[in-house]
Amino acid sequence: MHDFEAFLAPAKINLFLHIVGQRSDGYHLLQTAFRLLDYYDTIHIKTTNTGIIKRVNDVAGVPEAQDLCVRAALLLQKHTGCQLGAEILVDKKIPMGGGLGGGSSDAATVLLSLNQRWQLNLPREELLTLGLQLGADVPFFIYGSNAWAEGVGEQLQALTLHDAYYVVLTPNVHVSTAQIFANKQLTKDTIPKTIAAFSGIAQLSTENSAGKNIHDEFINQLEKVVCSIYPEVKASLDWLKQFGDARMSGSGASVFLEVNDAETANRIYQQKPKEYFGFVAKGLNQHPLLCK
Incomplete structure (x- = not known):
């Protein structure tokens, strides 16, 4: 019916991550601030009239049946009774299992497109309700703008953030999210914070030089546990901290530093140890598909 069309799937970082409780079904209740980055996977989609959903390229370590892109398309097809099909080609740039939301973002882009x-x-x-069936981070990418998130990550409020650049490093290690959340050392009853308090601190940071961009009250509570189990994450975080208030995103392994301008970000990035994958990105205010 049509040729392939390209759709962008942006990465995200968690500016902080607190665990404020646990549901009876085992899911952890979170508070976090999601920020979109201008670093993307690209999803190429060709619609067909066959009714068949298929991925047309290999993605290392991800069998087609487990691919969130394929699962998203099948879910949308089943939910609507749509008779059309799709061929999907996934061009991965966002590192997998790095806490940057690549798989969730890909799924959201498939649903939106x-x-x-x-x-x-x-x-x-x-679409937000459908996305939650695929993963806790998927609704955020469908929501389409920076957000304060609660619940398991699906209760979203728009968050206004100042322009910033990020140095992102991903050490060559795969962190098991389930293992981290099951760790006995993890604090799971943090007193909930308010979006107003975070927004006030986030706005104050525009007046500061690079460094204390995120207040000490808002940390990633998984960071200490991850660093105790994965020395590679601790080493990358320690390296980045020499330049400012570096943080871990999600359950790792990626770490990031917020700075005020591209020149500073690139200068820091050019000094990184060769064994770390990484990139420099600007924070986005909205998802590239938000207006479509």
């Missing part, structure tokens, strides 16, 4: 390409016109709220 096929909703358009298949002319389903589902409202965003309905």
